[in-house]
Amino acid sequence: MDLKALKKQESKRKISKGYMWAFFCAIFWGIWYLPGTVVWVLNPFDEMSSAIAKTSGDGISLVVTAVLITAFNALAVMLALMIWNGVLGKYGELIRTLKEFHPCSKWFFLASIFGGPMAILGSFIAMGFIGGAFSAVAGLLYPVVGSILAYYWYGEKISKRAAIGIAVIVLGGISIYGGGLLNELSSGNVPWIGYLGGLMAAAGWGIEGAIAGKGLDIAEPDAGLTLRFLGENIIWWIIIVPVLALVGFPMYSFALKAFEPLTLLILIFAGITFGFCYVTWYKSFPLIGVGRGQGIGNLYGLCAIIFIFLFFGTAPDWTIIIGGALCIAGSFIMFTEDASELETLRGE
Amino acid sequence: MTQTAAALAAYNAYWAKSFIPEANILWMVLILILAIVALWQARIFVSKF
Numbered sequence: 001m002d003l004k005a006l007k008k009q010e011s012k013r014k015i016s017k018g019y020m021w022a023f024f025c026a027i028f029w030g031i032w033y034l035p036g037t038v039v040w041v042l043n044p045f046d047e048m049s050s051a052i053a054k055t056s057g058d059g060i061s062l063v064v065t066a067v068l069i070t071a072f073n074a075l076a077v078m079l080a081l082m083i084w085n086g087v088l089g090k091y092g093e094l095i096r097t098l099k100e101f102h103p104c105s106k107w108f109f110l111a112s113i114f115g116g117p118m119a120i121l122g123s124f125i126a127m128g129f130i131g132g133a134f135s136a137v138a139g140l141l142y143p144v145v146g147s148i149l150a151y152y153w154y155g156e157k158i159s160k161r162a163a164i165g166i167a168v169i170v171l172g173g174i175s176i177y178g179g180g181l182l183n184e185l186s187s188g189n190v191p192w193i194g195y196l197g198g199l200m201a202a203a204g205w206g207i208e209g210a211i212a213g214k215g216l217d218i219a220e221p222d223a224g225l226t227l228r229f230l231g232e233n234i235i236w237w238i239i240i241v242p243v244l245a246l247v248g249f250p251m252y253s254f255a256l257k258a259f260e261p262l263t264l265l266i267l268i269f270a271g272i273t274f275g276f277c278y279v280t281w282y283k284s285f286p287l288i289g290v291g292r293g294q295g296i297g298n299l300y301g302l303c304a305i306i307f308i309f310l311f312f313g314t315a316p317d318w319t320i321i322i323g324g325a326l327c328i329a330g331s332f333i334m335f336t337e338d339a340s341e342l343e344t345l346r347g348e
Numbered sequence: 349m350t351q352t353a354a355a356l357a358a359y360n361a362y363w364a365k366s367f368i369p370e371a372n373i374l375w376m377v378l379i380l381i382l383a384i385v386a387l388w389q390a391r392i393f394v395s396k397f
Contacts, residue, residue: 017393024386031382034375041358043351087387088394222390262351262359269376272383280386283393311375313365 018287019335021280022296028277030303033127033135034311035270036073040128042266044257045069052249059193064249066124071236072258073124074116076271077278078233081226084279090222097223098230105227107215112231115208117240120232122200129194137301137320138198140327141173145206147291150213156289165295165333172326173202175319206294212282213290221282228282229275295334302328 039045045065052061085094097104119139126135144166150156158166208228215224245251258264277300284293301324305316316324351359363372 014397017397020389024389027382028386031375031379038359038362041355041362043355046355046358047352084387084390088390260350265376269379273379276383276386283390307375310368311366311371312362313367 014287018284018293019296022284022288022293023299024280025277025284025293025297026299026303028273028280029297029300030305031307032270032273032277033304034307035266035273036124037127037308037312039069039263039266039270040065042263043260044254044263048250048254051254056249062128063125063193064244064251066121066128067236067240067244068251068255068258070116070121070124071233071241072255072267073120073270073274074229074232074236076267077275078226078229078271079268080271080275081222081229081279084275085222085226088222090220093220094223094226097219098227100219104215104219104224107211108219108224108228109231111208111211111215112228112235114204114211115228116232116235119201119204119208122197122204125197126194126201127197129191129197134194134316134320135198135201137305137316137324137327138195139201139205140169140298140301140324141202142205142209143291143294143298143331144170144173145203146209146294149207149210150290153210154214154217156213156291158291159337161337162291162295162334165330166291168330168333169295169298169327172323172328172330175323175326209281209285209290209294213285216282216286221286222279225279225282229278292334292337295331298327298331 040049045068048068049061049065052064056064085091119142123135123139126138147156147158147162147166151158212224212228241251241255258267281293281297284297287293288296305321305324309315360372368374
């Protein structure tokens with residue numbers, strides 16, 4: 001076999017693994033909406049929400065409760081990632097990457113700002129104000145943000161086919177937001193903050209992916225992602241939670257009450273699903289590019305609807321189903337792209 | 349803090365309409381199976397790339 005054929009074979013293997021990791025990401029991300037939804041009704045979060053609502057109103061109480069849930073989610077993810085890195089023997093790599101702040105870890109700490117306080121909090125807000133199915137599909141627009149940023153920032157190629165896929169995803173997003181918004185406008189009850197949460201998720205994850213793509217040029221994905229969550233834990237537990245406590249919200253008293261068996265169990269499963277979804281997402285970027293990794297990862301919308309339907313028995317509204325179907329169709333347009341288009345991910 | 353009756357009722361209500369028997373347990377089993385498969389694939393990936 002000549003060198004060219006070997007190179008082609010290796011490239012094909014790399015691409016198939018990249019799609020496999022992106023598909024794993026979609027499944028874990030979709031199933032995360034089960035623990036991510038039920039945790040809201042458990043104590044201490046249920047009582048925290050009621051207690052804050054009495055003094056500060058429903059809107060603020062939901063956002064503050066979402067902050068504490070997201071902080072615990074980040075902590076649980078960190079534990080899951082330590083197990084992941086331990087099984088793969090990556091602790092040494094983790095320390096090496098952490099020490100190299102300037103070339104490597106700065107990108108992952110930056111990614112944590114957009115992924116944590118912006119995207120994950122936005123997703124929890126959308127979940128709390130509107131619902132799990134809406135939250136799952138609202139973030140589907142994120143590959144559009146990620147692909148455009150990766151193209152303008154470091155010249156990641158966007159083929160015509162990938163661009164068509166992105167356009168179909170945009171149409172799906174319009175259906176998701178437009179249909180739901182029209183229904184709620186007619187009923188006179190518009191949970192704007194829930195829609196804002198959905199937009200935060202889409203923009204935050206898109207920006208995070210583009211930044212991570214830059215960091216992954218020189219760092220290893222498993223170690224890089226763990227540092228990204230170290231950054232997110234610092235943001236929640238050292239900056240945002242103490243600031244909210246100083247402002248007067250009962251953050252610590254309710255945080256200490258979270259050590260209850262059922263709540264901890266749900267948080268652990270949220271950590272496994274979210275941690276593993278994220279690490280597989282990051283693993284796909286160097287293999288198939290940020291745009292395609294995010295595009296296939298977008299199948300999480302379909303996975304979430306399926307898991308929510310199977311385990312909760314609730315069917316989403318028809319506008320969400322049509323929007324989700326368009327987003328998935330867009331992802332498949334990218335998925336079926338000719339492998340030769342992906343041999344080089346960056347433009348000359 | 350222990351779960352109140354209202355919190356447990358709300359939690360159980362989520363799984364009550366499920367099409368899957370013992371859905372309140374099976375979702376965790378499904379996650380554990382998926383996690384083990386992902387870790388197994390990751391080990392294969394580490395050894396080959």
